[in-house]
Each structure stands twice: as structure tokens, then as C-alpha cells.
Amino acid sequence: MADMMLGMKRSHQCGELRKENTGSQVTLMGWVQRRRDHGGLIFVDLRDRSGLVQVVFSPEVGQEAFTKAESVRNEYVLAVTGDVKARPEGTVNANLPTGEVEVYARQLLILNAAKTPPFYIEDDVDVDEMVRLKYRYLDLRRPEMQRNLIVRHKTAKAMRDFLDRNGFLEIETPMLINSTPEGARDFLVPSRVHPGEFFALPQSPQIYKQILMVSGMERYFQIVRCFRDEDLRADRQPEFTQLDIEMSFVEMDDILSLMEKMVSFIFREALGKEIPASFRRIPYSEAMGRYGSDKPDLRFGLELTDVTDVVKDVEFKVFAAVAKGGGQIKGINAKGCAHFSRKEIDELTKLTAIYGAKGLAYIQMTPEGPKSPISKFFTDEQFADLLQTMQAETGDLLMFVADKPSVVAAALGNLRLELGRRLNLIDPEKLEFAWVVDFPLLEYDAEEKRYVAIHHPFTSPKDEDLSLLDSDPAKVRAKAYDLVLNGVELGGGSLRIYHRDIQEKMFSLLGFSQEEATQKFGYLLEAFEYGTPPHGGIAFGLDRMIMLMMGRDTIRDVIAFPKTQSSSDLMVGAPNTVSPKQLKELHIKLDLPAKLTGKKQG
């Protein structure tokens, strides 16, 4: 049986003891990181959230404590009262912040015992993530996981401090809302009180925050849970957290410059890092043109070069046909890669094929001169022109994709990222922020045979493009902006439509019948008629931001209790079956695929 605390009070955190504490008596509480017996003494590294300190049990200082300490194992929970002493010369541990001192124990309480954990409680532990998730309570004891959650806390705190000082109110919006037709798939919640009806969990508080602007709240924010029932390819979670912001009486510049100040503040407060006070702004068309991406990684060059005009008249049929058909031919100059093997070039070709490229033309600028399967289709003049346009030098590898612009961008944009990694062009310490602006408002979805909103249906068209809404909707640019960091989208937002007629036109362009628009968004359309201020906002993905700040590879490492890729909580075992009584009360029954029927009843 374990000891009770008996009024013992912790006086210090383990990790904060320094030489200055020498001579004072302290009471520490924490976990046994490890225990060693040496020279008739017992040494215990005691760990708490703040760090480690060495505790020494000596029969001469505390006989009872020493005897008790003999039973102590890893991860036991201890309370120790003792004296801080300077470590003898030669035993100082320079790698440990507390390494100049040790605590000689007078009194020991064993507050709880511990079985041997399934993995070591230390950084960089080599253990399967499924085991870490099942034993999350042990995984979260590891210092690197604690650091992630501490920075997450500090980041959220910094966001709130900044926004509070700038006149924003944090206002909570409902979690049980209505299912809407646009966007990703909703999670549904059957209503017990209203048989046959369902709530939906919010994909974002988009409409509520706009309603708050109609309400005259002027500056709103919320750090809020959102939900999307999508397949979890890539690094996604069914529930995620966003910093959601909306302001009235502003134009785009007001929002962007305030957000730049906020992001600087966050990085300073939570990480102690200084970042630039303002970020470059890149139009969408430029980002796609130069980097093949609307979230370009600006830590390195390797930009795309448009050579359509240069090659449109060559005898190479592929280039000619693409140029004639309104497509593009663009290239990347991989400096110093002329030596790439056939195998390496094949790998790159396969990579571009994933993104739809039908081939990857290339020119190797060897010391013996250019070598290329396509050179024979060029006149000398045409070839020289191409090399000059690509700024080719001996040692370079030039690669080209010819296709419609979206395929060229995706193929070369991803080729660029791959080359950046392979050639070690990416400085992991660098933070390259940029705003991508002037997004298209709509894109045509060939599958659904209708326009879909690139941001969402509430994004305002640019004033100068309003007239194109009728004549050429795909050309309309939006008052939308994304914040990009190191090739990752940190957040995005827009100025909103705040007139009923424009919002109705937008719904109609998106293929909503008037009845559908009224049924799902009638209250918003009506609200716009009662004095709606111009407004706009932005939302940041908190999980992804912390992941980038901490240099992690997955958002699961910055979420205390994440779901697996198959959307399960391995620790608590969710989701799970429920009782027939619960289903009955909710007026639903199971409708299982044939092979599962009978297995899940109850």
C-alpha cells in the first residue's frame, strides 16, 4: 500500500534546482526516471514536468528513507524532502540544467508504485505509434511530448492575449448545428427529442461568425473544435482545432497586417523566435506560375520557367500539340544534376506521372555538351534559345512537362519539392511566410458539372470582377488570402459577401436551387437585409501550426489524444457499439453491410 501525502507540500519543481539552491531544504514530487545503486548509496533521477534532478539516498542522512528507496523502481511516484547540495567535482553533469546539484533525501513517501512500462519514458524512443497511442498516458510522459503540449498551450495563450488586446471577444458558437449541403461530409448526431432529425457537428463556425458580425460584435475570435468526416489520407484528424477570427469594417490590408502582427507575437511568446514583421504577398497566378503550387515552399528557388513560346514551333509533336491546344510547356533547371542516372531520372518521371504528367522531357548539360532524347527535334537556334531561357550551364539537368496548366503545375510543383529535398536545398531552420492572394473565386467541377467555391460560398468576389460573375465566372477573382509557411497552408480567409443579392447569385452559380438556398441559408440571406457591416476573417489550423513550430512530422504528436488514420481512439476504444436501448431512444437502427449484419447488434 502506498503512502498518503499527509500534508506534505511540494516546495520546488525538480527541474528548477540550481547551484543557488544549495543549502536549502526542498520537497519534490515526481516520477523515478531511473535508479542506480552505487557505493552504498541509492541514486534516483526524479522527473516532473519541469525536468530531472538527482536524489541521493544515504543511510547516514535518512535511514528510513534509504530503506524505503530500496523498493523503488522506474516510474514510481515519490515525494522527497531533502537538502540541496553541490555535486562533488567530477560528478557535475553539464548536460542537465540541474546537473550541478543533487538532493540528499531525509524523508521519502512512495505515493504510488508502477509496473514496468511497455517502453522507456524518454525522447526518441523507438516504439510503434500504435503502442504509443494505446498507452498514451505513458507516451505523454516523454519530455518531447510534454514540450509539444506546453508550446501548444503557450501558442493558444498568445493568440488570446494578442486578440484580447486588439479588441476581439472570444465568443462560443454551438457544436450542435444543422447539416448543410456544401463542403465536406458532416458528422451527424441523431436527435432524441425530434425523431428523424439530426444535428451536425460544425466543419467550421463560418456562418455563426458572420452572424456575429451582423450582430454588431465587430471583432470575434474563437479557438474552436471543428469536425470533418472525410477519409484520413494524409495527416488529417476527424476533429481538429482552429483559431477562427472575424472582423467588421475592414478591408483586406487591415486583416493581413493585423495577422502578421499576431503571428510575430505568437512566435515570440511561445517559441522565443523573431520573425519578419510583414510577409510577402504573392498572387495566386504567380505562385502557380513560379512554384506550381498555391502554397509554395519559399525556402529555396528551383522555380518553374515557362518555355511554351520558345518550343511551340519545334518539330517535337508533343510540345507542338500542347502549345496549340492551349496548354503549357514549362521546365525546371536542377543545378548540378546533369550526372543523374537513368534510374534517378526514371524516379522523377514516375513522380510527375502521379500528378498526371504523361512524360518528363530532359536535357543533361554534361561537360561533353547537352545530351537529350528531344534535342533532335530542335534546330540549333531553337535549342540555344531554350538553353538560354532556362539559364542552362554545364552540369545542369533541365526537365520539362507539357500539359494543361493544372497538370504542369502539379507535376513540376511536386518535382520541385522532391528536388529541393534531394539536393538539400531546404534549410529546416528557415521560416518563410507568404500571403497568397487573388485566388479564383470558383472552379468548374467537371464531375459534378457545376462551379464549386475555391474557398467557400461566402467569399466576396473582387469589386472589379463583379461583372464577370455573369459572363465568365471562372475568371472572377476572390477577396481571399492564404497564409503559407514553408510550403504548408497555415490558414486562410476572405472578405465576405454582405449583400443578399450577391450571395443569392453566388448560391445560384454553385447550382443551388432557390428553394435549397432558402431552406439551408435563408436566415443568413435575411440577416443580410437588417444592416450587415462589411466584414471578413480568417481561420488558422492550430494543430498544423504547432506541428510546424515544433518541427514534427505529424499533427498526432501535437494533439494530446489523437485518432488513428482509421479514425479510432486506441486508448479508450472509440468508436464502440452501443446498447439497443440507446439506438431506440434516438429513433434509429443499424443498416449494416450484409457481411456485418448480426455482429454489431448490442
Added chain:
Amino acid sequence: MADMMLGMKRSHQCGELRKENTGSQVTLMGWVQRRRDHGGLIFVDLRDRSGLVQVVFSPEVGQEAFTKAESVRNEYVLAVTGDVKARPEGTVNANLPTGEVEVYARQLLILNAAKTPPFYIEDDVDVDEMVRLKYRYLDLRRPEMQRNLIVRHKTAKAMRDFLDRNGFLEIETPMLINSTPEGARDFLVPSRVHPGEFFALPQSPQIYKQILMVSGMERYFQIVRCFRDEDLRADRQPEFTQLDIEMSFVEMDDILSLMEKMVSFIFREALGKEIPASFRRIPYSEAMGRYGSDKPDLRFGLELTDVTDVVKDVEFKVFAAVAKGGGQIKGINAKGCAHFSRKEIDELTKLTAIYGAKGLAYIQMTPEGPKSPISKFFTDEQFADLLQTMQAETGDLLMFVADKPSVVAAALGNLRLELGRRLNLIDPEKLEFAWVVDFPLLEYDAEEKRYVAIHHPFTSPKDEDLSLLDSDPAKVRAKAYDLVLNGVELGGGSLRIYHRDIQEKMFSLLGFSQEEATQKFGYLLEAFEYGTPPHGGIAFGLDRMIMLMMGRDTIRDVIAFPKTQSSSDLMVGAPNTVSPKQLKELHIKLDLPAKLTGKKQG
């Protein structure tokens, strides 16, 4: 068509202009509270979140602005640039913080027009709450609603500031968790990925916060949404917000004194009110005994007096039988109420009947002497004894209930509250905080024929009562505490069980089979074996706290978008029907009561 903002920047908030601003040019943006035409001028009260200021349109100052202003109606959205001038003597409005100045408009933009709202945008508007909820975006423009949300923001901010300074980390716990057998009814979320399985929305993050203590996070908090699918009698919401706190290495006093500091800090920061630095502590048995409630309103006296011993031998059969059967006879002395009419006493009798009392005996201490239907059953000596015990004086009304203790407490506790209101004993400005401590751990549920946890199954028994767990579970007191303010429970918490064997015994007392306990809580039982620190915590209901702080009668007034009593969102129309495709994807179908079938398909 409305004006665009055209780079115009707001320089001031309407409500902040003072005499000191006289002579400066300002740009304001806001809503038209009202417009008056007088003496060839147009006066507009312009409103934003900060308050109102009077704007004057004069043809001499701004002809174009004046002409535009003629089209302005209530709730139009304006941007005005103009000069701040002192109001002429005699026109100063002392009731308005900006009442010494007015703004002469040089330029006016009409940012949006407005239809006439269905109700006035002002405090104390007399309009049905259903209309307010449907047009919530207009209701929230009313200054009193904005104040509620502003104080709510400030309160949450103060909580976070205080807890951050005291070493707490805000850590987010999942919203999609598993359904557990104990507690209220869960909201369920069908899983698309796992056919036939369901997530549950959390009733509280109880287990996750305990797991965080096992994880060594030491001090956790979260302002978090919670869900209970219960019938919304009284002032409840299906989703509500709580401040959730957990700490390791502490005993009860540590938690209580820290929370006292926090509550003081909140009231100072959010309301500018000073409250006592510590709160009285009342054992549960004393609260029930003296006030008939475990959340006593301490703003007034009118305590209950136990007269069982005094009356147990009188000839009045009811008293004798109750006393003999282990029941209680208790009374209240309503000072100065001897004159109550038969009708008034009947009303009070009916009130006590709601809580199970079979009758309300009374004695009227009239100037002519005591008058009572029960006096005949008493000897003179017995009656004198009773009057003395009740400290009866001429003018008093003594009332008695005889029953089992729970009925006596409920009946007289509520009678006490009713008398407090009727006799104007309650000072609405008073804030009477108290901790209620030493709750019973369990109570026997006659219907379910088992013990149920008074707080929850994770609450620790008091050390000195541990041995009673086997012999007399109902006698075991818990390390639990509630914070009560003016008769309302603000929050409650406990020290937790942190040993597997005690937790298992608790589950078994609650009637869980070992299999059930392992299936639902096995991971927690297992976690307790890997070095769990002593820990405890508390949770506060944020909605209710703000309601009390703002002196409102319903939590709906302090929630931006509340649900109705029938669990609907009248503005967005939730819950709602969903498409058959959505149900199919979730592997469920409707199972409607016969009379509804067919109506809700689609």
C-alpha cells in the same frame, strides 16, 4: 446599392468620444440607433459595440453627406467622418457617456441599408423570447446582450490568465469519445468508417483529465464544451461550457484555496468587484440540517430548527409516528408572518407538498396568543418548550414538516427560499460564497436497486471512512466539495481514486460486473498501475457563473446561440432532416414512432 469602404479607416469607437476629443476629426462606423430631423439638421445616434454618439448632418458642413443622410433609417450601417464639437449648453445629455459632444459629419458612406427590425434594438425590450432567438442576430445587437458576452469573454480570459500564471496548461481533450454506462444520456455520433459503431460526445472530460495526471502534466485546465442528452427541464442546455481543472500532488485544502484566489481574481477582472479572499466551509450534513439544501442560499437566515426531541412525545400522532420511525420533525420561524392568511398558508403548504411533505403544521404567534391547529395535542409545558426551541415571539409564524430527512430537507429548504423571496430577505447585491464539503460518497437508488455515486465513480472516499466501504457504504464520506454562490452550485469536484483496487471496489459497489468495468474503464484501471500521482480537481459551469455575475434569470441570455427548451436552434433550424445518402453512409436508418413514419424520410 451601398457604398464601398474605399480605404476609409475607423479612427474611434462611438462610445469613447469625450469632451477631450473636441476639435479633432474622427471617422466612426456603426449602426443607426435612431434618426431625428430638427431645425434643418439631421441627428443620428450612431451605435457600435462601445456605445452611442450623436452625429449631426448639416447642409453647411457637408451638403453631400446631408443629402445622403436623408435616406438613412434605423439600423443602417454608416461610416462617418466629421468633427467633434462640444454640445451647446442645454443640450448636454448627462445620461450618455458621450453626452457632452456631437460629431458634425463632413462625409457619409452608407455601407449597408436595413429593413425595419421586428423589435427595437434596445435594453429591456418587451418581445417574446422565441422571436429573439429566431432573430438572434438582432437580439445580440442590444447593449445588454453585448455586455453579457463581453463579461463572458473577460471571465474566460481571467480564468486563463490566472491558471496560466499558476502553472496550469490548457490541454484539449477529444470531442469524439466512447459512450460509457454511468452518468446522463450520451449524444451519439455514428461512425462511417466503423459500421455499427458510435462515438459519444463528452459529458465532461473527466477521464481524459485524470489520464493527463497519469501522464505527468500535473496541472491541467480547459474551458470546454460538454454535452448531455437530458430533458431540458429547468434552465439547462444540451451543450454547455465548463471550466475543467485537475491537479496532481495536492490535497483538498490546496485545491480549495487556489480556487478561492481564482474566483476572487475573476470577479475583480471581469466585474470590478471585490469578494472575500476565502469562503466558509459547511459540511454537507450541516447544510442539509440548517438550510435543507446542499447548495444553501446564505444571503439570509430563516434556518431550520430540529424539534424532533421536543415533540416526539406529544399526542399528535403524525409527529410521534415520524419520530418513532426514524424521521425528523423540523420547523422554520417566519418572523413577523403571524398575520399570513389562510390562503397564504395554503400556498406554502402546496409548495411543500411538491417536495413530498404530507402536511405543513403551523403556529401563528398572534398578539392574542399562539393560534394553531396542533396546539391541542401539546401539554402547556411541551408547547412552551417548542416555542422556546423555535425562539418564537409575538408576530412570528412557525411552520413544521415531519417526514423522513430527505423530504423534510427538500420541503423546508424550498419553503425557506420561498419565504426569503416573499419577505424580501434576499439582498440581490450580496454575494455569499461557501464550500459544501464532506458529501456522502454514495446513495442508494431504490429504483435501480443499487448504489449510485453522488459525484461520480472516480471520487475518492475519505481515508478514515475506507473501512466502511464494505460494512456500510452509505455512511462513507467523499473527498468531494461544491462551490455554492447565492444558492446556486457554481462548481464541484473531488480528490480522485488513484489506486486500482479502490477503483475496482467502487465499480463493484456501483453494480458494474467486472467484465463491464474492464470493457469500459479497463484502460483507466491499467493506467493506475503505471505510477499515478494523487490528484483531484474541479469543474465550474461557465454559463451559470456568468448568469449569476450578470444577474440574469436564464443562462440563455449569456450564451450567444442557445437552444430552446425543446432543444432546437430556431435561427438556423437545427436539428433537421438529412438525406438518405447521408444515413446510408453512416450505416443507419430511421426507426420512427409509427405516427411519424414516412414523414421524415429525406
